[in-house]
Amino acid sequence: MDREEQRDRFLSLLRPIERDLENYSRRMVFDRRDCEDALQNAVLRAFRAFDRYHDDASFRAWMFKILTNEIFAANRKRGRIAEFEIAIEPEEIEEFAGLDFTADAPISWETLSDALDEELLVALQSLNDSERAVLLMRAIGELRYREISECLGVPLGSVMGNLSRARQKMRDAILRARRRSCL
Amino acid sequence: MLMKCGEVRKFVRLYLDSELDAKQSFEVEQHLESCAECAGLFQAEKKFDERLGRFLRHGQLTRPFWKKIEALIAPRPFAKVKILWPLALAASLVIAAGTVLVARSRPLDLANAVEECHSAYVHQITTPEFSGAVPTKIAQQFGGRLDTAAFDYRPSEPGFTSSGARLCHVGGVPVALILGHCAETPVSLIVFRKSELDHFPQTKRKLESGDPIACSRSGRYQFAARFIDDHVVCIVGDRPRPVLEDLLKTLRRADG
Ligand SMILES: [Zn+2]
Numbered sequence: 001m002d003r004e005e006q007r008d009r010f011l012s013l014l015r016p017i018e019r020d021l022e023n024y025s026r027r028m029v030f031d032r033r034d035c036e037d038a039l040q041n042a043v044l045r046a047f048r049a050f051d052r053y054h055d056d057a058s059f060r061a062w063m064f065k066i067l068t069n070e071i072f073a074a075n076r077k078r079g080r081i082a083e084f085e086i087a088i089e090p091e092e093i094e095e096f097a098g099l100d101f102t103a104d105a106p107i108s109w110e111t112l113s114d115a116l117d118e119e120l121l122v123a124l125q126s127l128n129d130s131e132r133a134v135l136l137m138r139a140i141g142e143l144r145y146r147e148i149s150e151c152l153g154v155p156l157g158s159v160m161g162n163l164s165r166a167r168q169k170m171r172d173a174i175l176r177a178r179r180r181s182c183l
Numbered sequence: 184m185l186m187k188c189g190e191v192r193k194f195v196r197l198y199l200d201s202e203l204d205a206k207q208s209f210e211v212e213q214h215l216e217s218c219a220e221c222a223g224l225f226q227a228e229k230k231f232d233e234r235l236g237r238f239l240r241h242g243q244l245t246r247p248f249w250k251k252i253e254a255l256i257a258p259r260p261f262a263k264v265k266i267l268w269p270l271a272l273a274a275s276l277v278i279a280a281g282t283v284l285v286a287r288s289r290p291l292d293l294a295n296a297v298e299e300c301h302s303a304y305v306h307q308i309t310t311p312e313f314s315g316a317v318p319t320k321i322a323q324q325f326g327g328r329l330d331t332a333a334f335d336y337r338p339s340e341p342g343f344t345s346s347g348a349r350l351c352h353v354g355g356v357p358v359a360l361i362l363g364h365c366a367e368t369p370v371s372l373i374v375f376r377k378s379e380l381d382h383f384p385q386t387k388r389k390l391e392s393g394d395p396i397a398c399s400r401s402g403r404y405q406f407a408a409r410f411i412d413d414h415v416v417c418i419v420g421d422r423p424r425p426v427l428e429d430l431l432k433t434l435r436r437a438d439g
Contacts, residue, residue, distance in 0.1 A: 005289055007256055012295040016354035016382075019244040026242055040252055047256045055402035058299055113230035120238045138200065139232075139239045142352075145202055164196070170235065 010050050013059040014043065020060075021067055024140045027124065028133060034074035042067040064141045065151035068133060080129055115174050123173035131166035134159055186214045191221050195228055205310045205347075212318065293386035293417060294399035294406035296354040301371040301404055301419040304362055311347025311362050321350050325357055333359035333374040335437045336416055338430040342366060356382050365430065370420035377413045390415070396428055407431050 021039060029035045046053075046066045053062055115123075127135065130152075137148045149159045191214045197203050198211050215222045290298075303309040312321065317331040334348050336359075343365050351360040356379045361372035380387040389397040390410055399406045407427040408417035411434055418427045 008289055009295065010256070011253060012290070012292050013299075016296060018249050019242075020240065022244060022249075023240050023242045027239065036248060039248075040255070043252050044255060055298070055302065058303065060299070113227065113234045115231075115234060115238075117238055117241075120235065124239075136239060139236050145200065167196075171231075 006050060007047075010047055014046075014063070017060055017063060020140050021063060024064065024136050025067060025071060027136055027140075028068070028071045028075075028129075030075045030078050030080045030129075034071070034078070038067065038070040038074050042070045045070070058143075058147060060141060061143050061147040061151060064137055064143060064147075068137075068151055072129075075129060112171060112174060119174045119177050120170070122177055123170040126169050126173040127166050131162045131169065134162040135166040135170075138163060185217070186210050188214075188218060188221055191215070191218075192224065195225055198225070199229055199232060205312070208312065212320070215320075290401035291383070291386050291389065291397060291399035291406070291408075293353075293383040293397075293408060293415075294401040294404075294419075296383065297371070297373050297406065297417060297419050298401040298404060300351055300353055300358075300360060300373065301369070302402070304360075304371050305369045305421075309349070309351070309360070309362070312349035314345070314347040317348075324350055328379065329357040329359065329376060332412075332436065333376070333414055334361065336372065336374055336411065336414070336434050337361070337363075337437060338372075338418075339433045339435045340365075340430050343370065343430055345372075354382050365420060365422055365426065368421055370418060370422060370427075370430070373417045373419065374414050377410060377415055380415055386415075396431060398424055398428070400424075409434075412436075 021042075022035075025035045025039050026032070029038060042063070046063055049066075053059065124132065133152065134148055137143045137151060138145075141148075143151065145156055145159050145163075148163075149156045152159070191211055194203060194207065194211055198208060203211065215225060300309070317334050322331055329350070337343065337345060343363050345361055345363040348359060348361045351358050351373075353373065353375070356375050358373050358375040361374070363370050363372060380390070386397055386408060390408065395409060397408045404419050404421055405424045405427055406417060406419050407424065408415060409431050410416075416431065416434060418431055420427065
C-alpha cells in the first residue's frame with residue numbers, strides 16, 4: 001500500500017468516528033483547552049503508527065486507546081491522575097452486573113430516563129477520571145468490556161467495577177439533585 | 184429450564200451491554216418474554232442507558248477543526264519544483280494515469296466500513312442474536328431507520344447457510360447483519376435502507392451510475408454490493424469475488 005492509499009484508508013476509517021472521538025475528548029479532558037490538542041496528537045500518532053494497526057482489530061477501540069493516553073497525559077499535566085482502584089473479583093461479577101434493588105429510591109427507575117441535560121451534567125461531574133473514562137468508552141465509544149480493559153491496560157474486573165460504580169453514582173447524583181429541588 | 188427472576192436480574196447490565204453469549208442472552212430473553220416485571224425493569228434500565236447515551240453523544244462535530252487535522256496528514260503537494268512545461272505536462276499525464284490505477288485498487292468507503300463488522304464475526308466477537316422473525320425488542324431499536332424486511336434476504340444458492348442475524352451499526356447506520364457461511368468460510372450479509380447510502384458517497388456514486396454490482400476489496404475480504412427493492416445488500420467474506428457476486432445475484436426475500 002503506498003502512502004496515499006494508506007492515508008485514504010486511514011481517513012475512511014477515521015471519518016465515521018470523528019464525532020464520537022470529539023465528544024469523548026470534550027467530556028474527558030479536565031481543562032477544555034486540552035480537547036483539540038489531545039485529538040490532534042492522537043490522530044497524528046495513530047496515522048504514524050497505522051502500518052502497525054492490524055486489520056482484524058477494531059479501529060474504533062484502537063483509536064480510543066490512543067486518544068485516552070493523550071487525554072490522561074494532558075490531565076496529568078493539570079494535576080489530575082486517573083486511578084483504577086475499584087476492582088471486582090470474578091466471583092463478584094454477578095453482583096456488580098445486576099441492579100441494586102435495595103437502594104431506597106424515592107422515585108421509580110422509569111423517571112430517570114427523562115433526566116434533564118443539566119442533571120446529567122452535574123451527575124457526570126460526580127465521577128472520578130477512571131469511572132468517567134470507562135463510562136464514556138462504553139456509552140460513546142460502544143466498546144466491549146474486553147476492549148476497554150485493553151485500552152486502559154486494566155483488568156476486566158476493574159472495568160466492570162468502575163462501570164458499575166459510575167452508573168450508580170450517576171443515578172445517585174440525579175436523585176440527590178431532585179431531592180434538593182423538591183425541598 | 185427457565186431462569187428465575189433473581190438470576191435474570193443479575194445479568195441485566197451484561198445483557199444490555201451485549202456481553203452475554205448467545206445462549207445466555209436467549210435464556211434472558213425467554214424469561215423477559217414471560218415475566219412482565221423483569222421486562223419492565225430491563226426496559227427502564229435500557230431507557231436510562233439510551234437517555235445517557237443521547238446526552239453524552241450529543242455534541243456536534245467541529246468541521247473546520249477536523250478539516251485542519253485531515254490536512255495535516257495529507258501528503259504535501261508536489262509544487263515548488265520548477266520544471267519546463269513539456270516535462271510538467273508529461274509528469275501530469277503520468278500522475279493522472281497513476282491516480283486512475285490507485286483509484287481502482289482503493290477500497291470503496293462502504294467496503295471499508297463493513298470490514299470491521301465482518302472481522303468481528305470472523306473472530307467470534309460478534310455472534311447471532313436471533314434466527315427467524317425479528318424480536319420486537321430489537322425492532323424497537325431501529326429508530327425508524329431500518330425495517331424488519333431487511334432481515335429477510337438470503338441467497339438462494341444452496342452453498343450459503345445462515346446461523347442467525349443481529350442488529351449492528353456500520354458508520355452510524357443501523358444495519359441487518361446476517362451471519363452465514365459459504366464453503367465453511369464466514370460470510371456476512373449486510374442490509375440497510377437505500378436512503379442511508381448518503382453515508383457512503385463513493386458506493387452511492389458507483390451503484391447509481393448503473394453498475395448492477397459494486398465490488399471492492401478491503402483488507403483480506405472481498406466485498407460486493409447491489410440494490411434490491413429499497414435496500415442496499417452487501418456481502419463480505421474471504422471468498423473469490425465471482426462467488427460473492429453469484430450469491431448476490433440469487434438473493435431472495437423469505438416470505439414472512
Ligand atoms: Zn422475572
